[in-house]
Amino acid sequence: MLSKRGIRAIMLYEFKRGTNAAKTTQEINKTFGENLFKKFREGSEDLENEERERPESVLDNEVLLEVVEENPRTTVRKLARELNVSKSTVSRHLQEIEKTKKLDRWSAIGIIHYDFMKPGETITSESYFNRKEPILLYDNAKPHVSKRTVQKLRELGYETLPHPAYSSDLPPADYQFFKHLNNFLTEKIFRNDEDAKTAFEAFIESRSPDFYADGINKLVSRWQHCIDCNVSYFE
Numbered sequence: 001m002l003s004k005r006g007i008r009a010i011m012l013y014e015f016k017r018g019t020n021a022a023k024t025t026q027e028i029n030k031t032f033g034e035n036l037f038k039k040f041r042e043g044s045e046d047l048e049n050e051e052r053e054r055p056e057s058v059l060d061n062e063v064l065l066e067v068v069e070e071n072p073r074t075t076v077r078k079l080a081r082e083l084n085v086s087k088s089t090v091s092r093h094l095q096e097i098e099k100t101k102k103l104d105r106w107s108a109i110g111i112i113h114y115d116f117m118k119p120g121e122t123i124t125s126e127s128y129f130n131r132k133e134p135i136l137l138y139d140n141a142k143p144h145v146s147k148r149t150v151q152k153l154r155e156l157g158y159e160t161l162p163h164p165a166y167s168s169d170l171p172p173a174d175y176q177f178f179k180h181l182n183n184f185l186t187e188k189i190f191r192n193d194e195d196a197k198t199a200f201e202a203f204i205e206s207r208s209p210d211f212y213a214d215g216i217n218k219l220v221s222r223w224q225h226c227i228d229c230n231v232s233y234f235e
Helices: 004-017 021-026 036-041 061-070 076-083 087-096 125-129 147-156 172-185 193-206 209-228
Strands: 105-107 110-113
Touching: 061 076, 061 087, 076 087, 076 193, 087 193, 172 193, 172 209
Parallel strands: none
Antiparallel strands: 105 110
């Protein structure tokens, strides 16, 4: 088995050849060193191991940042496969470079951001208020109509349209995304949180841009139907 010194020698060799850090990382199956390319750039050519309290990770944050910024819509699963490391390693380093995702926005071509809430965690007025970027299809759920939220919307000059609270027939996330997600997860068994996250990511990767475009395109007709029915509930 190749020693850590041997791995470092290979990485230094590829660095001097000008090989891309991500490409070199893909060829290494085990975690032998952290931020090696960064050390080489800083002038250090030391091949000896440094004393650490835990096993080192071969994933360089600079490499990860470069890959993520090149394709902001990539997933943890894809990053792990591309960089040849575990999903947990990718998730940990994403937090270190402050690149996390939330399930709060998606466009006509796919999911933009997503995140997994902690057990027992719920969306409150505070968390809703502190979100960034415009939020489309404002609704009447309690966190969205608190005095603080309404005041902020007025300050921003957003026009809000009234409709029944929790109208699952109106938000594309409800009538399009979650409907198909529910069918996808039916009869699946999850042994732990990681299994559930993996299944969710598999669902996202299985959807084509047409799937999201179809959900957005249905919005106009659904809004019109709501108006025609005098904002009454309907199936």
